Amino acid sequence: xxxxxxxxxxxxxxxxxxxxxxxxxxxxxxxxxxxxxxxxxxxxxxxxxxxxxxxxxxxxxxxxxxxxxxxxxxxxxxxxxxxxxxxxxxxxxxxxxxxxxxxxxxxxxxxxxxxxxxxxxxxxxxxxxxxxxxxxxxxxxxxxxxxxxxxxxxxxxxxxxxxxxxxxxxxxxxxxxxxxxxxxxxxxxxxxxxxxxxxxxxxxxxxxxxxxxxxxxxxxxxxxxxxxxxxxx
Numbered sequence: 001x002x003x004x005x006x007x008x009x010x011x012x013x014x015x016x017x018x019x020x021x022x023x024x025x026x027x028x029x030x031x032x033x034x035x036x037x038x039x040x041x042x043x044x045x046x047x048x049x050x051x052x053x054x055x056x057x058x059x060x061x062x063x064x065x066x067x068x069x070x071x072x073x074x075x076x077x078x079x080x081x082x083x084x085x086x087x088x089x090x091x092x093x094x095x096x097x098x099x100x101x102x103x104x105x106x107x108x109x110x111x112x113x114x115x116x117x118x119x120x121x122x123x124x125x126x127x128x129x130x131x132x133x134x135x136x137x138x139x140x141x142x143x144x145x146x147x148x149x150x151x152x153x154x155x156x157x158x159x160x161x162x163x164x165x166x167x168x169x170x171x172x173x174x175x176x177x178x179x180x181x182x183x184x185x186x187x188x189x190x191x192x193x194x195x196x197x198x199x200x201x202x203x204x205x206x207x208x209x210x211x212x213x214x215x216x217x218x219x220x221x222x223x224x225x226x227x228x229x230x231x232x233x
Contacts, residue, residue, distance in 0.1 A: 009060025
């Protein structure tokens with residue numbers, strides 16, 4: 001099924017990117033893998049031949065029928081957004097910013113709009129890069145309820161297209177945490193013990209233990225979405 005393949009490919013791609021990004025065991029890295037995969041899949045829609053095949057291999061969708069691929073991405077986003085409810089808001093958005101005078105092929109624009117909901121915004125990277133940056137950042141700020149105020153800081157004059165993705169999640173925990181009265185001991189990777197304020201609750205949480213990791217899921221309000229925390233051995 002195309003949808004299953006898209007989800008599986010996105011997850012595998014996320015793991016590969018995380019491995020490549022983390023150079024040291026002490027390094028903290030935050031990756032928006034869904035945004036990254038979505039942007040690359042949308043980019044893939046504007047390619048052909050060997051380039052398309054390379055995108056498909058990278059994103060784990062080489063075996064997905066090309067006619068079903070992009071509608072499956074759309075179905076995935078609709079499923080995610082459909083999990084919004086009381087105490088939980090999840091939205092995704094895409095937009096294409098193009099250089100003045102650049103004409104994109106209609107067949108690409110059809111896919112971008114139908115499967116990614118991505119309208120086109122015309123800017124002038126060449127002669128008004130600061131204004132182009134302002135427009136991109138304003139769009140991201142609006143789509144994330146003001147949480148992401150600055151996505152890009154500059155634009156090069158040779159830029160002709162920017163494919164932007166924004167994802168916004170605001171969710172309450174299914175079970176609220178309570179603050180501990182006394183600080184607890186936090187153990188750093190360097191062996192130091194630092195007193196920090198902590199919180200917790202005593203409700204059951206599903207745990208997965210394997211040979212080289214342990215994972216726990218913290219459900220959000222509504223029970224349709226959760227945070228999975230994985231701790232390597």
